[in-house]
Amino acid sequence: MAMIRMNNRNRVLLPNGDILTVIVNIGENTDMMRCLKCGAVARTRTSVRLSERTQRNYHQCQNMLCGTCFTTLQEVEKILTDAKPTEGAELPRELFHPNHLGDDQMGLDF
Numbered sequence: 001m002a003m004i005r006m007n008n009r010n011r012v013l014l015p016n017g018d019i020l021t022v023i024v025n026i027g028e029n030t031d032m033m034r035c036l037k038c039g040a041v042a043r044t045r046t047s048v049r050l051s052e053r054t055q056r057n058y059h060q061c062q063n064m065l066c067g068t069c070f071t072t073l074q075e076v077e078k079i080l081t082d083a084k085p086t087e088g089a090e091l092p093r094e095l096f097h098p099n100h101l102g103d104d105q106m107g108l109d110f
Contacts, residue, residue, distance in 0.1 A: 035061035037068045047074075 033042045040063035047057045053076040061068040 033057075033059050033072060035063065035066060035068050036070065037061065038063050038066040040066060042068075042070070045069075 033044070034040065035042045038061060040061050042059040042061045045058045045060050047055050049055050050073075055074045057072045057074055059070050059072065
């Protein structure tokens, strides 16, 4: 399997000839919630799953002079693709940050 690095994207040539593009997020995190009171970044403290498609997130403003706590609802609106794995295709582990490798994220030997 060949891997080609181009700009901010990793492209992987699959055995069937398809090209898989894995986008690497570089720059400011635009997924962060912002405090509605002061506009500072709000950190997600915890979350509770309400249903198969919905989760309630609890946030806290990171501005020490504000500290507002609030909740948001996160819901799957619709599924855009019905992807099926290509038989025999593998992704090189070096494409992913060690914290994003699935079930074996933490190797704690007790």
